[in-house]
Amino acid sequence: MGEYKRVGILGGGQLAMMLCEAASRLGVSSKVLAPDANCPAKRTADMAVQADYEDLQAVQEFAADCDVVTFEFENVPVRSLFSLQEANHIVAPGAKILAIVQDRLTEKQFLQDNQIPLARFARIDKVSDLGPAMEAVGLPAVLKTRHFGYDGKGQTWIHEEKKAEAAFDLIHHHPAVLEEVVPFVREVSVIAACNYKGGFVAFPVTENVHEAGILRQSSIPANCSVEVAETAIAITRKIIDALGYVGVLAVEFFETGNGKLLVNEIAPRVHNSGHWTRGGACPDQFEMHIRAVLAMDMPQPKCASSAKMQNLIGADILQAEELQNAGWQVCDYGKSRKQPGRKMGHAVKWQ
Amino acid sequence: MGEYKRVGILGGGQLAMMLCEAASRLGVSSKVLAPDANCPAKRTADMAVQADYEDLQAVQEFAADCDVVTFEFENVPVRSLFSLQEANHIVAPGAKILAIVQDRLTEKQFLQDNQIPLARFARIDKVSDLGPAMEAVGLPAVLKTRHFGYDGKGQTWIHEEKKAEAAFDLIHHHPAVLEEVVPFVREVSVIAACNYKGGFVAFPVTENVHEAGILRQSSIPANCSVEVAETAIAITRKIIDALGYVGVLAVEFFETGNGKLLVNEIAPRVHNSGHWTRGGACPDQFEMHIRAVLAMDMPQPKCASSAKMQNLIGADILQAEELQNAGWQVCDYGKSRKQPGRKMGHAVKWQ
Numbered sequence: 001m002g003e004y005k006r007v008g009i010l011g012g013g014q015l016a017m018m019l020c021e022a023a024s025r026l027g028v029s030s031k032v033l034a035p036d037a038n039c040p041a042k043r044t045a046d047m048a049v050q051a052d053y054e055d056l057q058a059v060q061e062f063a064a065d066c067d068v069v070t071f072e073f074e075n076v077p078v079r080s081l082f083s084l085q086e087a088n089h090i091v092a093p094g095a096k097i098l099a100i101v102q103d104r105l106t107e108k109q110f111l112q113d114n115q116i117p118l119a120r121f122a123r124i125d126k127v128s129d130l131g132p133a134m135e136a137v138g139l140p141a142v143l144k145t146r147h148f149g150y151d152g153k154g155q156t157w158i159h160e161e162k163k164a165e166a167a168f169d170l171i172h173h174h175p176a177v178l179e180e181v182v183p184f185v186r187e188v189s190v191i192a193a194c195n196y197k198g199g200f201v202a203f204p205v206t207e208n209v210h211e212a213g214i215l216r217q218s219s220i221p222a223n224c225s226v227e228v229a230e231t232a233i234a235i236t237r238k239i240i241d242a243l244g245y246v247g248v249l250a251v252e253f254f255e256t257g258n259g260k261l262l263v264n265e266i267a268p269r270v271h272n273s274g275h276w277t278r279g280g281a282c283p284d285q286f287e288m289h290i291r292a293v294l295a296m297d298m299p300q301p302k303c304a305s306s307a308k309m310q311n312l313i314g315a316d317i318l319q320a321e322e323l324q325n326a327g328w329q330v331c332d333y334g335k336s337r338k339q340p341g342r343k344m345g346h347a348v349k350w351q
Numbered sequence: 352m353g354e355y356k357r358v359g360i361l362g363g364g365q366l367a368m369m370l371c372e373a374a375s376r377l378g379v380s381s382k383v384l385a386p387d388a389n390c391p392a393k394r395t396a397d398m399a400v401q402a403d404y405e406d407l408q409a410v411q412e413f414a415a416d417c418d419v420v421t422f423e424f425e426n427v428p429v430r431s432l433f434s435l436q437e438a439n440h441i442v443a444p445g446a447k448i449l450a451i452v453q454d455r456l457t458e459k460q461f462l463q464d465n466q467i468p469l470a471r472f473a474r475i476d477k478v479s480d481l482g483p484a485m486e487a488v489g490l491p492a493v494l495k496t497r498h499f500g501y502d503g504k505g506q507t508w509i510h511e512e513k514k515a516e517a518a519f520d521l522i523h524h525h526p527a528v529l530e531e532v533v534p535f536v537r538e539v540s541v542i543a544a545c546n547y548k549g550g551f552v553a554f555p556v557t558e559n560v561h562e563a564g565i566l567r568q569s570s571i572p573a574n575c576s577v578e579v580a581e582t583a584i585a586i587t588r589k590i591i592d593a594l595g596y597v598g599v600l601a602v603e604f605f606e607t608g609n610g611k612l613l614v615n616e617i618a619p620r621v622h623n624s625g626h627w628t629r630g631g632a633c634p635d636q637f638e639m640h641i642r643a644v645l646a647m648d649m650p651q652p653k654c655a656s657s658a659k660m661q662n663l664i665g666a667d668i669l670q671a672e673e674l675q676n677a678g679w680q681v682c683d684y685g686k687s688r689k690q691p692g693r694k695m696g697h698a699v700k701w702q
Binding site for chain 2: 003004021024025026027028278279280281282283284296297299300303304320321327329330345347350351
């Protein structure tokens with residue numbers, strides 16, 4: 001037998017599960033490292049290693065027989081990635097981007113430094129920063145912790161000046177960013193990929209609906225104008241170029257009433273708003289990521305003309321059978337713990 | 352959890368392996384029945400049952416919790432399928448088509464009865480049939496056993512009248528068919544699918560190259576004219592309609608010098624010449640089959656503009672690493688026994 005390429009993935013959730021599925025389709029061997037012995041990715045990975053992301057020795061051993069190491073979520077300790085790079089392992093995307101996006105402030109500063117349009121923001125370290133920040137940003141605004149936020153966690157609105165301190169209390173005085181609330185007509189995202197040679201491909205712009213900070217639904221085509229869609233892709237490319245990025249990157253935007261785009265956030269990984277591509281595009285975002293990080297060809301994706309994805313959150317998963325009968329392609333992440341707000345699966349329909 | 356649909360597949364080879372992979376992507380549970388405990392499909396099926404196809408009780412038990420039973424190869428005993436249908440299990444494609452194609456003679460007669468163009472043929476039961484058959488068909492001709500032939504097995508050429516009896520000896524005087532050798536400019540195939548409501552979809556016409564009776568390479572676009580491609584698809588549809596067929600069906604054609612098409616054979620299943628769709632089309636032929644037999648939506652496939660598939664036969668599998676480095680998507684069937692002429696894997700490249 002020949003020796004096949006092998007990808008190592010830090011993380012064992014549904015994104016890793018679908019990355020391993022794509023790897024298998026490409027004839028690429030896959031390995032995941034996760035602290036949870038019963039993680040969703042165990043079903044599709046060729047090998048699963050149970051270890052903490054902080055365990056540098058375990059991470060090094062894990063990487064030893066991988067052609068490339070990648071990750072499925074932003075909160076992998078950046079130190080683990082840097083230690084791999086120092087030991088000459090190929091890590092894609094690189095540790096640098098992770099260091100940037102793990103901190104909302106450095107992420108915004110990076111974007112600002114690269115002339116990427118985004119909403120106003122201000123740094124909050126202490127109570128006395130709140131006044132000047134509200135002055136600069138305006139109200140209402142959203143106060144977000146700089147670290148470890150996801151799916152609407154670690155953030156709270158400020159509607160009135162006098163409630164600002166209570167909001168800061170709510171996030172336990174963690175270092176934070178105050179963000180302008182942008183009145184938007186729609187939310188869109190771009191999923192794009194870049195390889196080591198600078199080759200760039202983007203999936204069609206996706207329109208997203210969030211509820212309580214969690215993505216509920218994504219669809220293509222987005223209802224924005226062609227110009228807005230082109231601008232979204234051009235901004236994404238600018239971000240990728242500025243980073244020398246390798247792999248799939250997602251950029252979330254707000255489109256304002258006058259057709260202006262503001263970057264909300266970037267995710268250095270495959271993204272929930274790209275789940276419609278699993279079925280609705282070939283390659284899908286998962287296969288595109290594996291292709292990019294392993295320096296394989298990155299074909300332009302052939303995409304459905306229209307597609308919808310809805311997240312199955314908490315008890316929504318109980319509707320899976322009904323959705324399947326109605327022609328939806330259901331993906332159940334196989335998570336045993338059903339809790340409110342937890343992403344349990346998603347469903348895709350396309351034509 | 353909801354109750355997901357479940358497909359049962361008789362057969363555990365690479366076709367079943369890729370069918371189960373597609374089922375999983377659709378949120379469909381998969382089960383295979385095969386006599387070999389270490390069959391390729393075991394890697395991707397949710398459940399694998401080890402039993403003989405002739406074991407009616409095992410087959411019935413296997414089908415009990417399946418929404419539909421399908422098969423990956425033609426040589427499943429037709430009696431097993433009829434017994435499932437009699438017990439009101441849904442079998443797709445149905446037992447009837449299997450009964451037809453398990454016998455080259457009934458297959459050809461069925462096609463002839465439905466005004467499908469094919470090469471001349473004659474029935475051979477005994478030595479004295481050879482003379483009149485050669486008169487009717489002409490020489491050279493190919494003598495093929497009526498039953499259990501695949502990949503060029505059970506067939507032999509007759510170039511001269513006086514060698515006819517030796518050829519018949521070679522196939523052990525099994526009931527046979529003598530077929531006209533058609534000088535062709537190319538071989539093409541159509542992979543199409545039909546659902547319970549008569550909905551029909553076809554993948555682009557594929558051009559095939561055989562060596563020693565085994566498929567070596569398939570590619571799209573086929574080098575035939577648009578008219579020939581349209582005719583091939585129209586003939587395929589006519590066959591599907593005549594059968595009331597449900598699932599994926601493959602039709603292999605010879606294109607003669609004057610742009611005429613003759614049906615070589617039909618396969619009531621996913622087909623080797625459609626492997627380029629795994630990666631190069633969404634849905635691929637495997638997902639399309641699962642969708643068809645489970646009465647799910649059948650979207651028009653979005654296909655690569657060009658694609659190539661090469662089979663990795665016997666020791667070819669040793670080139671897998673090299674192919675992967677050259678950008679091919681390699682599928683290794685994981686077969687332990689490497690023997691000359693055995694399909695060990697395939698590789699796909701597309702754009």
